[in-house]
Amino acid sequence: MPENNSDSTFVPYNLEAEQAVLGSILLNPDCMEDVVSIVKQEYFYLPQHKAIFSSLMSMFTGTKSVIDPIAIADSLAKAGLYDKSGGKEYLLTLRDSVPSSANVTTYAKIVEEQYYLRRLISVSQDLIEKAVSNGYDANKLLEYAEQKIYDIRQGSKDDDPKKLSDVIINEVYDRLHNITGEEKEKYQAVPSGFGLLDRYITGLGKSDLILIGARPAMGKTSFALNLAQNISMMARKKCVFFSLEMSKEQLAERLLSARAGIPSQKIRRGELTDDEWVRLGNAAGEFEDAELYLDDSSSITVPEIKAKVRRMKDVDAIIIDYLGLLQSAVRKENRVQEVSDITRNLKMMAKDLNVPVICCAQLSRGTEGRNKSHRPQLADLRESGSIEQDADIVLFLYRPEYYSGELDDDKRDEVDENATELIVAKNRHGATGTVEMTFDKEFTRFRCVEKDYGNDN
Numbered sequence: 188m189p190e191n192n193s194d195s196t197f198v199p200y201n202l203e204a205e206q207a208v209l210g211s212i213l214l215n216p217d218c219m220e221d222v223v224s225i226v227k228q229e230y231f232y233l234p235q236h237k238a239i240f241s242s243l244m245s246m247f248t249g250t251k252s253v254i255d256p257i258a259i260a261d262s263l264a265k266a267g268l269y270d271k272s273g274g275k276e277y278l279l280t281l282r283d284s285v286p287s288s289a290n291v292t293t294y295a296k297i298v299e300e301q302y303y304l305r306r307l308i309s310v311s312q313d314l315i316e317k318a319v320s321n322g323y324d325a326n327k328l329l330e331y332a333e334q335k336i337y338d339i340r341q342g343s344k345d346d347d348p349k350k351l352s353d354v355i356i357n358e359v360y361d362r363l364h365n366i367t368g369e370e371k372e373k374y375q376a377v378p379s380g381f382g383l384l385d386r387y388i389t390g391l392g393k394s395d396l397i398l399i400g401a402r403p404a405m406g407k408t409s410f411a412l413n414l415a416q417n418i419s420m421m422a423r424k425k426c427v428f429f430s431l432e433m434s435k436e437q438l439a440e441r442l443l444s445a446r447a448g449i450p451s452q453k454i455r456r457g458e459l460t461d462d463e464w465v466r467l468g469n470a471a472g473e474f475e476d477a478e479l480y481l482d483d484s485s486s487i488t489v490p491e492i493k494a495k496v497r498r499m500k501d502v503d504a505i506i507i508d509y510l511g512l513l514q515s516a517v518r519k520e521n522r523v524q525e526v527s528d529i530t531r532n533l534k535m536m537a538k539d540l541n542v543p544v545i546c547c548a549q550l551s552r553g554t555e556g557r558n559k560s561h562r563p564q565l566a567d568l569r570e571s572g573s574i575e576q577d578a579d580i581v582l583f584l585y586r587p588e589y590y591s592g593e594l595d596d597d598k599r600d601e602v603d604e605n606a607t608e609l610i611v612a613k614n615r616h617g618a619t620g621t622v623e624m625t626f627d628k629e630f631t632r633f634r635c636v637e638k639d640y641g642n643d644n
Contacts, residue, residue, distance in 0.1 A: 199304045200232035204297035209239055210281040211288035216254035218288040219247045225295040230302040238263060239278070256282055303339060310335045330494040337497070377424050377504050377543055380417020383622045383635040387611045388580055391418070391504060391543035395615075396534045396577055398510075400548045400568055401584035406607070407547040408433065409631040410584060411506050412441055414545060419479035424503035427480040429492055431512035435481040442479075445632045446470035488514045489532040493540065502542055507533075509547035510574070527573035534577040548574060550583075561590050565612050581613035586626065607633065 208226065212219050228244065231237045242262045246254050256278035314332050317323045323331075376390030391397060391414075401407045411428070418426040430438055444451035447470035449463050459467065482495065496502050507513065515525035537544040550567040563583040568574040575581065588604040609622040623636040 198232065198308065200301045201297050202233075204294045204301070205231050205233060205236045206281055207285050207294040208291060208298055209236060209243070210283070210285040211291040211294065212243055212254065213256055213259070213278065213282040214285060215288035215291075216247075218291045219243065219254070221292050222295050223247070225292065226298050226302075230298050232301065232305070235277070239281075306339050307336075310339065330491050333494045333497060334490045337493075377418055378422045379414060380421045381609075381622070381624075381633075381635050384582075384609060384611075387618060387620055387622070388614055389616060391545065392579070392616065393541045393543060394538045395543045395579040396530070396537045397543060397545045397580040397582065398548050398568070398574060398578040399545065399582050399584065400550050400563060400612075402550050402563070402589070405584045405586055405589060406626055406631070406633065407549075407584060408508050409441065409445075409626070410609075410633050411508050411545065411547055412438065412631070413445070413633050415479055415504075415506050416442060416445065416477075418504050419477040420473070422503075423478075425478035425480075425499075425501055426504045426506065427482060427496060427499065427502055429482045429484070429487065429505070429507045431483075431485055431487060432508060433483065435483045438481050438483070441631050442474070443467060443470050445630050446473060448630055450629045451631060485512070486514050489529060489536055493536045496536075496540060496542075502540070504542055505536075505540075505544045507544070507546040509549060511549050530573050530577040534579075561585070562608070562610065563612070575613065578613060579615040580611070583610040583612050584608075585610060604628075609633075 208222060212222060223244070226240075228237050228240050231240055239259065242259050243254060245262065246258065256275060259278055260275040310332075313335075314328065317328055317331075376392045378390050379385050379388070388397075399407055399410060408430075415426050415428045418424045428438065440454050441451055443449070444454055447463070447466040449459070449466060453459060453463070454467070480499070484491075492505070492507070496505060510526070510529065513529050515528045533544055533546060548568060550563050562585050565575045565581060568581075585608040587606060587608075603625075605625045605627065607624040607626045609624050611619045611622070613619065624633050625636055626633050
C-alpha cells in the first residue's frame with residue numbers, strides 16, 4: 188500500500204483523499220456521476236490510482252458492467268495493470284476505508300486542488316529551466332508564462348451545464364440589469380461610430396469575432412482605423428490596434444490626416460502650410476485623452492496578442508490588421524490548417540477576454556473572375572472555410588470604382604469614385620444587408636450615406 192508523503196519537498200498530493208474517492212465509488216457506484224464532474228484520470232497522482240480510476244471509468248461508460256473490486260481486478264488484469272494497481276486486496280482495502288460515500292465531492296475537490304498545485308509546480312520548473320538556459324527572450328518567456336498560467340486557470344473553471352432557468356435568472360437578467368442600469372455604458376456593446384452599421388449589428392458585441400474582408404486597395408486598413416478612432420474618441424473606450432503590415436508611425440499619420448483633414452501625402456512629405464500645422468497640432472491634442480494603443484509587432488501569434496491585452500487590462504476592443512499575416516502558435520501541415528487554428532483562437536480570445544475582436548481579412552481572386560458582379564461573397568474568404576464558421580459577423584468592403592477599368596468610357600464617367608458598399612454578409616445576431624458609404628481617399632475617411640429607412644424601431 189502506498190504511503191502518504193507529508194514532506195514539503197515532495198510533490199503535493201493527498202493519499203487519503205485519492206483513496207477516499209476510489210473507495211467511495213467502490214462502495215457506492217452511483218456516486219461516480221458526482222466524481223466525473225470534478226476529477227479526471229490525470230488528477231490522481233499515484234499510478235495505481237490512475238489505473239483504478241481508468242478501469243472505473245471504462246465500466247461507468249459501459250452498458251452492462253458492474254463496479255466492484257472483483258470486476259475491477261479482472262479488468263485491470265486483462266489490461267496488464269493488475270500489479271500496478273496494488274492487487275485485489277488493495278481494492279478491498281479502498282472500499283473498506285470509507286464508512287460512507289456522502290462526502291465524495293469533498294474528497295474529489297481535494298484531489299482536484301492537489302492536481303492544480305502540481306500543474307503550477309511543473310510550469311514553474313519549466314519556466315526556471317527556460318530562464319536559466321539563456322536561450323529565450325525575456326518578453327517571449329513572460330508571454331509564455333502568462334499563457335501557461337492562464338491555461339491552468341481556464342481548466343479550473345466550473346464548466347458544468349446549467350439549468351435554463353438558472354441561466355435566465357443569474358446571467359440573462361443580470362446582463363439586462365447591467366445594460367439598463369446607471370453604469371450601462373460599461374456593459375453595452377461598443378458603438379462602431381457608424382450609426383447605420385449599428386442598426387444591423389447593434390454595435391460591436393463583447394466576445395464577438397468580426398471579420399472585415401475586401402480585396403487589396405479597397406480600404407480595409409482605413410476602415411479599421413476609422414473604427415479604432417470612433418471607439419476611442421466617440422465611445423471613449425480603450426482600443427488596441429495590432430498592425431502586422433504598417434508601422435506605428437504610418438498608422439499615426441493616417442489617423443492625424445483623417446482627424447485634421449489634411450491629405451496624408453502632405454503629412455508624409457512635410458509640406459504643410461501654417462494653417463495645416465495648427466490643425467495638425469489641434470488634432471494631436473484631441474488624441475491626448477484617447478485610449479488608443481498601436482502595436483506593430485510582426486510575426487505575432489494570437490496567444491501573444493492575448494498576453495499583451497491581458498497585461499494592459501480593461502481593454503474594450505481589439506483590432507488586428509490583418510489575418511493573412513498572423514502566425515499560428517502551433518506548426519501545422521499547411522496554411523489552411525494554420526488559418527483554421529488562428530480563427531478558432533481569435534474566437535476563443537474574444538470569448539475569454541469578453542471583448543470584440545475585429546480582424547481584417549484579404550479576399551481571394553474569386554471576385555475578379557465573376558462577370559456579372561464583383562461583389563464579394565462568403566466563399567471568397569481566403570484559405571479556409573473556418574473563417575466564415577468562426578466569425579460572428581462578416582463585413583465586406585466593395586467599391587465599384589475599383590473595377591471601373593472594365594467599363595466603357597461613357598459608363599466609366601458615371602461611376603462615383605467614392606461610393607462604397609459595406610456589406611453585412613453574416614450576422615449571427617440579426618439581419619444582413621448593405622450600408623451605403625462614401626470613402627474620402629484624400630483623408631482616408633469613411634462615412635455613412637444617410638438614407639430614410641423609415642420608422643422600423
